[in-house]
Each structure stands twice: as C-alpha cells, then as structure tokens.
Amino acid sequence: MFDVIIAGCGPTGAMLAAELRLHDVRVLVLEKDTEPKSFVRIVGLHIRSLELMAMRGLLERVLRHGRQRPAAGFFAAIPKPAPKGLDSPYAYLLGIPQPVIERLLEEHALELGAQVRRGCAVAGFEQDDEGVTVELADGEQLRSRYLVGCDGGRSTVRKLLGVGFPGVPSQTETLMGEMEVGVSQEEIAAKVTETRETHQRFWLRPFGAGVYSVVVPAAGVGDRAEPPTLEDFKQQLRAIAGTDFGVHSPRWLSRFGDATRLAERYQAGRVLLAGDAAHIHPPIGGQGLNLGVQDAFNLGWKLAGQIRGWAPETLLDTYQAERHPVAEDVLDNTRAQMELLSAEPGPRAVRRLLTELMDFDEVNRYLIEKITATGIRYDFGEGPDLLGRRLRDIDVKQGHLYALLHRGRGLLLDRTERLTADRWSDRVDYLADPTAALDVPCVLLRPDGHIAWIGDDQQDLDDHLSRWFGKPAG
Ligand SMILES: Cc1cc2nc3c(=O)[nH]c(=O)nc-3n(C[C@H](O)[C@H](O)[C@H](O)COP(=O)(O)OP(=O)(O)OC[C@H]3O[C@@H](n4cnc5c(N)ncnc54)[C@H](O)[C@@H]3O)c2cc1C
Numbered sequence: 062m063f064d065v066i067i068a069g070c071g072p073t074g075a076m077l078a079a080e081l082r083l084h085d086v087r088v089l090v091l092e093k094d095t096e097p098k099s100f101v102r103i104v105g106l107h108i109r110s111l112e113l114m115a116m117r118g119l120l121e122r123v124l125r126h127g128r129q130r131p132a133a134g135f136f137a138a139i140p141k142p143a144p145k146g147l148d149s150p151y152a153y154l155l156g157i158p159q160p161v162i163e164r165l166l167e168e169h170a171l172e173l174g175a176q177v178r179r180g181c182a183v184a185g186f187e188q189d190d191e192g193v194t195v196e197l198a199d200g201e202q203l204r205s206r207y208l209v210g211c212d213g214g215r216s217t218v219r220k221l222l223g224v225g226f227p228g229v230p231s232q233t234e235t236l237m238g239e240m241e242v243g244v245s246q247e248e249i250a251a252k253v254t255e256t257r258e259t260h261q262r263f264w265l266r267p268f269g270a271g272v273y274s275v276v277v278p279a280a281g282v283g284d285r286a287e288p289p290t291l292e293d294f295k296q297q298l299r300a301i302a303g304t305d306f307g308v309h310s311p312r313w314l315s316r317f318g319d320a321t322r323l324a325e326r327y328q329a330g331r332v333l334l335a336g337d338a339a340h341i342h343p344p345i346g347g348q349g350l351n352l353g354v355q356d357a358f359n360l361g362w363k364l365a366g367q368i369r370g371w372a373p374e375t376l377l378d379t380y381q382a383e384r385h386p387v388a389e390d391v392l393d394n395t396r397a398q399m400e401l402l403s404a405e406p407g408p409r410a411v412r413r414l415l416t417e418l419m420d421f422d423e424v425n426r427y428l429i430e431k432i433t434a435t436g437i438r439y440d441f442g443e444g445p446d447l448l449g450r451r452l453r454d455i456d457v458k459q460g461h462l463y464a465l466l467h468r469g470r471g472l473l474l475d476r477t478e479r480l481t482a483d484r485w486s487d488r489v490d491y492l493a494d495p496t497a498a499l500d501v502p503c504v505l506l507r508p509d510g511h512i513a514w515i516g517d518d519q520q521d522l523d524d525h526l527s528r529w530f531g532k533p534a535g
Pocket residue numbers: 068069070071072073074091092093094102103104105106159181182183184211212213214216217218237317335336337338344346347348349350351352353
C-alpha cells in the first residue's frame with residue numbers, strides 16, 4: 062500500500078514525487094517508458110521555476126547543465142530587451158535540454174526516497190472510499206490512497222476518469238528538428254532575416270557542432286502518429302524560404318500542433334491531474350514544462366497534508382481553485398501569441414502595434430511577468446497587494462530566504478520578534494528577523510513560497526495558521 066501513486070515520470074511527476082517525499086509520504090512513480098527520453102529538445106526554465114529550484118536547493122545543479130539568457134524576447138518572440146526592475150535575483154531564462162531537467166528532477170525524487178518503476182504503464186484504476194486500485198498494462202494491481210495523473214497530454218488517467226478536456230484542436234502544425242546544413246552561415250543568416258519579416262514560425266538556429274535547429278510551418282495538420290520526414294522539411298523550407306539550405310543528416314525530426322485544451326476538473330475523488338495531463342497549449346513562450354512543475358509545487362504539500370492528516374478540510378480543493386485559472390491564462394496568452402505569429406496582414410499589423418507598445422517598460426514587464434509566472438496572485442481574499450503573491454528571495458539574517466525553504470515547510474518571517482507559530486512547529490518554521498528586507502511587519506509563507514498572511518496580530522495569525530496548516534499539534 063502506497064500513499065500516492067503517480068502515473069508518469071516526466072518533469073511534473075518527478076517534481077511532485079520529490080515534494081511529497083519532503084513530507085515522508087510513501088510515493089511510487091510508474092513510468093511507461095523503459096528508458097529516459099532521448100530527443101534533445103532545449104526547453105526554457107523561466108524565473109519562477111528557477112526560484113522553485115532555489116527553494117529546494119536544486120538551482121546550482123540545474124545551472125551547471127543549462128545556458129543563461131536574458132529574460133527577453135519571450136512574448137510571441139518579439140525581440141525586445143528585458144524590462145527594467147524584474148523583481149527577482151534569478152531574472153534570466155535558463156535553456157536546458159528537456160531530458161536533462163527530467164533526469165535532475167528524477168534524481169532529486171530518488172534521493173528523497175521516492176520509488177520509480179520504469180516500463181510500467183497505468184492501464185486502469187478503480188477508486189473507493191479508502192483508496193485507489195491501480196492496474197498496470199501487464200495486469201499487476203497496486204494499491205494507494207491517491208493517484209495522480211502526470212501522464213502527459215494524452216493522459217490515460219484523465220480519459221479513464223471521464224474528465225472532459227474541452228478546447229480547440231490544432232489549426233496549424235510546425236515541423237521541428239535538428240540537422241546539418243549544406244550552405245554557409247552568412248547565407249543562412251541573410252535568408253533567416255529576410256524570411257522572418259513575414260514568417261514568424263520559421264527559424265534556423267545553430268545548435269553547436271555544425272547542427273542546426275530547424276523550425277518551419279508544416280503543409281497542413283497531419284497525422285500526429287506519423288513522424289515527419291526530411292523530405293517534408295525540404296519541401297517546406299523551399300516553399301517558405303525559397304531554399305532547402307541543403308539540409309541533411311537529421312538527428313531527430315518532430316512536429317507540434319497548437320491545440321489548446323484544459324481539463325474540466327483537476328480532481329475527482331482520490332484521483333488528481335497535473336501538468337500536460339491537465340492542460341495543453343502551443344509551446345510558444347516556453348511555458349508548458351514550467352506550468353507543470355509549478356502545478357506539482359502547488360499540489361505536493363497540500364496532498365501531503367491530507368495524507369499526514371493535518372490538512373484542513375478544504376485545503377486540497379485549493380489546488381484546482383488556484384491552478385485552473387493560471388492554466389486558463391496560459392492557454393489564452395499562447396493562443397494570442399500564435400495569432401501574432403501569423404503571416405496574415407491583420408495579425409501582422411497587431412504585432413507591429415504591440416511591438417511599439419512594448420517600448421513602454423510597464424507593458425514589457427507585464428508580458429514577461431505573465432510568461433515567467435512571477436505575476437501570479439492567488440485569491441486569498443481581501444488584503445494588501447502582496448497577499449497571495451510569491452515572495453522574492455529576500456535577504457535575511459542567515460543569508461537568503463529561499464535557503465530556509467529547502468524542507469518544504471511553511472515559514473513565519475517575523476520582523477516584530479513577538480509573534481509565534483510554536484503550536485504548528487511540526488509544519489511551520491519560525492524566523493525572527495527585524496532586519497529582513499520586507500516593508501510589512503510579518504508574513505506567513507506557504508511551502509510553495511506564496512504569502513498566506515500579512516500582519517502583526519497573534520490571534521489573526523493563529524486563524525490563518527489554522528486555515529492553511531490545520532489544527533495545532535496536540
Ligand atoms: C516543441 C516544443 C517545445 C517546448 N518548449 C518548452 C519550453 O521551452 N518550456 C516549457 O516550459 N515547456 C516547453 N514545452 C512543453 C513541455 O515539453 C511539456 O509541457 C512538458 O513535457 C510537460 O511535462 P509533463 O511531465 O506534464 O508531461 P510529459 O513530459 O508528457 O510526461 C508524461 C510522462 O508520462 C508517461 N506516461 C504516459 N502515459 C503513461 C501511462 N499510462 N502510465 C505511465 N506513464 C505514462 C510518459 O512516458 C511521460 O514520461 C515544449 C513542447 C514542445 C512540443
């Protein structure tokens with residue numbers, strides 16, 4: 062009997078497993094693939110995800126494997142510099158191969174004691190009042206108290222759960238791959254500049270060792286099960302850029318669509334959904350993996366509280382209440398960005414106008430904060446603007462605030478030195494620091510780093526500790 066079975070060891074599943082292990086929850090991750098993925102797609106980790114890595118002591122590890130780039134040019138690939146005053150010490154983009162970030166997160170989960178079984182596909186399940194019986198493709202049955210589907214956009218768990226996945230099917234498809242080219246760098250640079258004036262979904266970028274990353278619109282929406290051929294790339298390059306650049310020796314070839322879909326519910330009984338299993342959208346802006354990892358961060362401590370028995374009755378419900386609107390917003394902004402990549406005259410005019418508007422720093426910052434998830438404010442009720450927002454990694458007397466969050470517990474940061482969270486000390490840490498770089502007297506941080514309370518009154522604080530962390534121990 063496990064506490065939680067997670068279907069899928071992608072970035073979302075691995076992050077969730079690690080978050081649950083911080084609270085000693087018995088976790089089993091079932092992954093259908095026998096080996097980690099071999100394709101080398103570079104994904105961008107945005108500011109909020111880098112902050113999450115810092116909060117769990119993973120940032121150094123992750124930085125060693127990626128390349129830092131300015132936090133700029135994300136929104137519809139409009140080439141503007143980073144806005145001024147981005148409110149984070151981690152205000153950059155980290156480009157990192159997806160298999161590497163997956164491996165690092167899986168290693169982190171294993172180090173914390175999660176079990177991962179590869180070559181095990183979840184094929185069915187049944188839930189009752191006490192738990193879930195999970196059936197694998199080979200007929201083996203396993204039992205857990207909860208099941209979380211982190212099994213990607215075609216999620217078996219979501220389908221078996223009967224949760225609707227409404228949205229818009231793909232209207233366009235894009236070919237993407239890595240290959241060698243047969244012409245000079247100068248020729249490529251000139252053609253790319255000329256072609257991108259009208260075709261924003263076209264790119265040839267050097268990837269190192271003579272290999273180029275090639276992105277070009279597909280001829281139509283095809284059968285997703287059929288991988289594209291090198292000939293498909295050549296034809297489309299000729300149609301769009303007037304030359305096929307002599308491409309040859311592909312490393313890998315793939316295609317992606319622009320379908321946007323959002324699960325109607327993130328939870329039904331003892332079964333939950335997270336990551337691509339709950340939402341899909343075009344990859345423009347590079348938000349999908351970030352969104353999934355952040356879902357896991359939001360869900361982990363709440364599900365752990367439920368299993369450990371201290372969670373207030375409605376805590377787990379806040380997972381959907383908080384994360385569903387965030388995904389809705391990502392679906393919207395990616396849809397808007399896809400429009401802005403269109404070669405049609407109307408969208409091109411809107412793109413020119415938005416490009417001008419982004420010269421206003423406020424507009425530029427608003428869009429970057431949207432994509433990097435640093436602008437998120439959960440609805441915790443009436444209160445100062447900081448309430449419900451993340452707290453940046455401020456300086457505290459021991460050094461950096463995030464270094465105090467590695468264990469995934471709540472934190473009362475008290476500049477008044479007269480409040481206490483002692484009765485919740487099994488779940489919430491306490492730091493008295495009159496020098497903390499905050500302009501409010503005291504904040505209560507949730508394990509995901511969002512501000513759950515601001516004030517200086519002990520009774521009000523106790524009410525909020527109970528709201529988020531349940532009844533005090535004993
Ligand atoms: C071209 C492209 C570029 C992208 N660039 C970015 C980017 O720059 N930044 C970004 O944030 N995102 C990016 N994304 C999106 C990102 O890749 C996904 O959002 C991310 O992989 C989702 O992670 P996940 O763990 O939720 O799902 P997945 O990565 O799909 O993982 C699901 C896992 O579940 C397993 N599985 C499936 N079914 C079962 C089953 N029945 N039982 C057990 N296991 C199962 C799968 O084998 C897989 O390992 C990009 C996507 C594309 C297509």
